[in-house]
Amino acid sequence: MKGAQVILSTLLALIILSQNTSALKQNYYAKTCPNLEKLVRGAVQKKMAQTPIAAPATLRLFFHDCFVRGCDASLMIINANGDDEWIHPDDFSLKPSGFDTVMQAKAAVDSDPRCTNKVSCADILALAARDAVFLSGGPSWPVELGRYDGKISRKKLVFLPHPDFSFNILTTMFSRYNLSMTDFVALSGGHTIGAASCKFFSNRLYPTTDLGMDSKFENMLKGSCPINFNSSSFAFLDNTTPQKFDNEYFKNLQQGKGVLASDKVLFTKPITRRIINRFATNERAFFNAFTRAMTKLGRIQVKTAMHGEIRRDCRFHN
Incomplete structure (x- = not known):
């Protein structure tokens, strides 16, 4: 606490x-x-x-x-x-x-x-x-x-x-950047591509499994991340179509197949569960919400010439 x-x-x-x-x-x-x-x-x-x-x-x-x-x-x-x-x-x-x-x-x-x-x-x-x-x-x-x-x-x-932050903390972080609950869920949908290191979700598997996780999905995760996993061990955030940007991530959440605790928590709250259900059945709705959220994300604290520069090398100041 x-x-x-x-x-x-x-x-x-x-x-x-x-x-x-x-x-x-x-x-x-x-x-x-x-x-x-x-x-x-x-x-x-x-x-x-x-x-x-x-x-x-x-x-x-x-x-x-x-x-x-x-x-x-x-x-x-x-x-x-x-x-x-x-x-x-x-x-x-x-x-x-x-x-x-x-x-x-x-x-x-x-x-x-x-x-x-x-x-x-x-x-x-x-x-x-x-x-x-x-x-x-x-x-x-x-x-x-x-x-x-x-x-x-x-x-x-x-x-x-963080993957283990509470729902209230996560929504507070997003709202402070003028990102709505729908924006929060849509941006989380970016997990439809990519993977996560086992260290970010192993606490959901050991010593006991997080309640609500699909049993077959649990066994699959444990296969990718045994209890003595190494630093290179990982699992896809969307095991269905891990390299395709689609709405399968939301369908997975409906089935108890969220990898991170922050993924799972979205489906436990009525307000975000409704959004997830809509995105899971309507990919177009997800895509539209994602583009709006990315546009809003891209407006955060924009620097002008007074406070910034155009770097010749992205790694170093001019």
């Missing part, structure tokens, strides 16, 4: 900067880099052909970045003193493929003389996340652009949703 109070106190102490969305426009680079979207999508497609991890890794990178000081690619910064966001334990689930996808997209963009050093890493990440979803079979949507890259990346500033 004390831990939950500390977390809630931290949430209440957070100062959410005003959302400077007026700078964002869908055609922001129409004159300076007219081939931007084609260049980014080509790079994402190439990386996805090399490894299936690229799509979920890029999508997760975008979420983790936006939830800490806004969508400013600060998560990619490497500081000389080693005090970086990405080394925080909350970011241990991030994979190198996500970072590499953005770096390759940045290189592709800068290879066009019209675009060189004119497009922010934050905007490239936003486009790459959209393309990762679309190229996995999910929806596409017009991405608002015009973000500048942040200049601050500190390990102590990281505070992200």
Whole structure:
């Protein structure tokens, strides 16, 4: 109980900067880099052909970045003193493929003389996340652009949703960024692609199984994650179609096949269970809600030229 109070106190102490969305426009680079979207999508497609991890890794990178000081690619910064966001334990689930996808997209963009050093890493990440979803079979949507890259990346500033957080804590975290309950459920649907390390859900399997889990699904998870699992052990978050962006994740929740505790808890609450049931029976409804939620996520604490820069290398300050 004390831990939950500390977390809630931290949430209440957070100062959410005003959302400077007026700078964002869908055609922001129409004159300076007219081939931007084609260049980014080509790079994402190439990386996805090399490894299936690229799509979920890029999508997760975008979420983790936006939830800490806004969508400013600060998560990619490497500081000389080693005090970086990405080394925080909350970011241990991030994979190198996500970072590499953005770096390759940045290189592709800068290879066009019209675009060189004119497009922010934050905007490239936003486009790459959209393309990762679309190229996995999910929806596409017009991405608002015009973000500048942040200049601050500190390990102590990281505070992200945990798989074992209570429902109230999770919804509080999302609501503080103007994300509704529907947004929360839709963004959780991003778990339709990707996997989770066993350490993030082994407490649901051992010493006793979490109530409500499907017995066959439990045995499958224990096969992937035995009691003495190693650091490389994992399970797909959607075991049905793990590389396809669809609504199977929600169908799995209906059947007691949620991997993370934060997945399971969504179906235990009437307000989110109704949303899950709608998404499970209507993939179009899920896709529409997901695109709206991603657009809102991409507006969090947007940096302008006054507080940001356009990094020549996404990993380092100019």
